[in-house]
Amino acid sequence: MTAEETIVSGFQDKFANLAGKIRVARQRRIFIEGVDHLNFSEVFDYAVREPGFSILLTITGLDEGQTLGFIYHMARPDGIILNIKTSVPKERPVLKTVCRTFPGAENYEREVADLLGAVIEGLPEGKRYPLPDDWPAGQYPLRKDWKPETKDEKETQ
Amino acid sequence: MKFTEKVTNWARIKSPWILHFNTGACNACDIEIIAALTPRYDLERFGVQLKGTPRHADVLICSGPVTKQVKSRLRRIYEQMPEPKFVVAVGTCSCSGGVFDGCYSVESGVDKVIPVAAYIPGCPASPKAIIDGVVKLLVSLEEKEEREKR
Amino acid sequence: MHKVVIPIGPQHPALKEPESFRVTLQGERIMAFSARLGYNHRGIEKACEERTYTQDVYLAERVCGICSHAHSTCFVQAVEEIAALAVPKRALYIRTLVGELERIHSHLLWLGVAGHEVGFDTLLMYTWRDREIVMDILASLTGNRVNYGINTIGGVRRDITPEQAKYVLAGINKLEERTKYYIQVAKEEVTLIQRLSGVGMLSHEAAIKLGAVGPTARASGVDRDTRRDDPYAAYGELDFKVVTDDHNDVYGRTLVRMGELMESYKMIRQALKKMPDGPITVKAPRKIPAGEAVSRYEAPRGEDVHYVKSNGTERPERVKMRAPTLANMQTVATMLKDRNLADLPIVIAAIDPCFSCTDRLTLVKDLSTRERKVMKWEELHSYSMGWYNAKGIEFSELNKKLKRLMAGRR
DSSP, rough: OHHHHHHHHHHHHHHHGGGTTTTEEETEEEEEEEEEETSSHHHHHHHHHOOOOOOEEEEEEEESSSEEEEEEEEEEEEEEEEEEEEEEESSSOEEEOTTOTTTTTTHHHHHHHHHHOOOEEEEEEEOOSOTTTTOOOOOOOOTTTHHHHHHHHHHHH | HHHHHHHHHHHOOOOOEEEESSSSSOOOHHHHHHHHSSSSOGGGGGGGGGGGGGGGGGGGESSSSSSSHHHHHHHHHHHOOSSSSSSEESSSHHHHHHTTTTTTTTTGGGGTTTTOOOEEEOOOHHHHHHHHHHHHHHHHHHHHHHHHOO | OOOOOOOOSSSSOOOSOOOOOEEEEEEEEEEEEEEEETTTOHHHHHHHSSSSSHHHHHHHTTSSSSSSSHHHOOOHHHHHHHHTTOHHHHHHHHHHHHHHHHHHHHHHHHHHHHHHHHHHHHHHHHHHHHHHHHHHHHHHHHSOOOOOOOOOOTTTSSOHHHHHHHHHHHHHHHHHHHHHHHHHHHHHHHHHHHTTSSOOOOHHHHOOOTTOHHHHHTTTTOOOOHHHHSTTTTGGGOOOOOOOOOOHHHHHHHHHHHHHHHHHHHHHHHHHOOOOOSSSSOOOOOOOSSSSEEEEETTTTTTEEEEEEEEESSOOOOEEEEOHHHHHHHHHHHTTOBBBGHHHHHHHTTTSSSOSSSSSEEEEEETTOOOOOEEEEEHHHHHHHHHHHTTTTOOOOHHHHHHHHHHEEE
């Protein structure tokens, strides 16, 4: 079995509900789609512990329409990247922080909070990133329906 | 050579002190500005000195498309410079926003925030273009002075 | 002396200027450090969604002017993977060649900046003069000194002639000789070793835990390099060493970068020798089929990661770019803890941050005197030099020595 196949079967053995959701895109690239946000932490912690994905590259936030999607891009020293995807409803876009495992995740989490409006539970106190301090509340530039004109209109109201 | 003549000419007249400010640029122009001060291009032989504070500067050299974060600081720096003062926009981004024109987080050009006396395009502006631009500015000021005397 | 944390509100009443760094001191010792990033936030990821893939190649290049090729290559790699394009080998070799040339110019630039931050200005002048050799090579190969525009989706835009290859080799030979000399200085000059050793300590464990990348991580013994671990372009076919060091400090970071320069010279020679003939580009569709890809590139500062999601149109659905400095910024607070304020400039410079050095403001609050002041980078620099001069560490002698020795070698 290749290293990628070993990793995949590990996940499948441990998490029955991930059946059919794990895809080996190519050598060194694995994607796990649609992980329920309620058991995301379990899947994430397993990925760090067992197959040893000890590096968090970054967190990508996406506007999926009704939901906000998040991809946690993780890596191993042997070069394999595991991309774990989860989604939360836009009306309640709450995620738990992964800062305790990866202190470096702070900036990535602040970024999805600032640009997409995610609410990260457990994030330590700190300055926002990357938007300026006087950026108006409720304006999330990376959302698909956000246009710079909307912000200017709101500012003049 | 006409270029060297022009340059040595104004070098005798003025020795401008410049302040460099990056308003959110990708650093390419900034590196070329600093390269203009290194041995190959050597702006310092024309008396140009890079200063650390706006209160000693004649010329403010700006790079970058002016991000919203930096806008108020740019204005403040300009206000702190003593008269007469001139602003040079280095690089396409500070002239018009460059590739970032239209992005939500930028003003798209230094002249949207403070008055600009000279525009040096290029992505990035090469050290030669920077020297040329600064010389043109100073020659034009000198000529203006002459006209006003008459 | 007990430690007290003074919260400073987002808008300090006396200062309308947003500070980039906040430092809490107890006397001269740094108790806490935090960085306020975002000054360079230009909204690039959003802009990528509003432009075509081809336009985005040029936008990606301008994320950072020093590692522009890194970003543009990382981006096109992701798009090419989604579109399943078979990029010709010759193009991959040309990308590798430009990539290593970029690494050389970046590391020489860094050497100069580091020299400047400690007062070794002669090093700045000589390394930046050497760097002009690389700038000339890059200009002759690509048409520009910076922002090369060599990448396109499906390959590269310019080929390299045998004459240009000879020119590159001649330049590399010269640079290698000079670099050997800088390495000698770094290894033998007591003043430099004293100034950089023990400064900006980052243990091996902390480097891993905080997610450090690039030379910053490798100087703490973290044996990671994307070129070897997750090969891209032509790196899979080149023979090179990953340079690590276990000083865990700024001195180590200096040695790692100089070692990488030597490896880059070797790689360039190999790449030129092994470069196959053939086309330099393959036709790419304007509309990229729906899909996604994660691409990585070992930029001079560390690993660059791009994620691209396409939706079958000529514009991407989402582009995410994680530059290496964001990963390394997390380590600075640890490196500065319990250190002197005088160490701040070189420690920050040592992670080779990808934001301009000249406009950063630092808010310094001293718990023992209750004093609060804003320092410009120049003031911190002068403070740092003054502090070390008082301890007998200054570079006027080394400056003179380097000048004499370089004069002798001409």
